[in-house]
Amino acid sequence: MKQSLNYLTISISSCENYIEFSSIVLQNLGQVLPFKLEYLDLILHIKKSDFEVFLKNSQDTFIKKLLINNLEGQDILPYIKEYIRKRKE
Structure with a gap:
């Protein structure tokens, strides 16, 4: 999945x-993102x-x-x- 994910909402x-759920998502999301992501929408x-x-966890991810x-x-x-x-x- 990490290689084929381009868009994420x-x-x-x-x-x-x-x-509470928002905190959990933000604390863990950066660790599972691919190296390049065209679009990330966080609500x-x-x-x-x-x-x-x-x-800090998503420093290695390019988010367009x-x-x-x-x-x-x-x-x-x-x-x-x-x-x-x-x-x-």
Whole structure:
């Protein structure tokens, strides 16, 4: 599966434990992504610490288009900007 996956959408928004499930997904997703992904769409409740784990674990994955719908989670935009800035250095 890792070699043939090009598009992935993960939506966890309507279940009772969506905050807990969102954390589990983000903490583990970066470890199972292929080396190249055309499109990743995340519809989750995102905590900064979980997003940081996702970014660290997915460093070896090239994601052409990343869409994030952060459902009532923490503001991760400053963290994304900082991460991009550090990667350019």
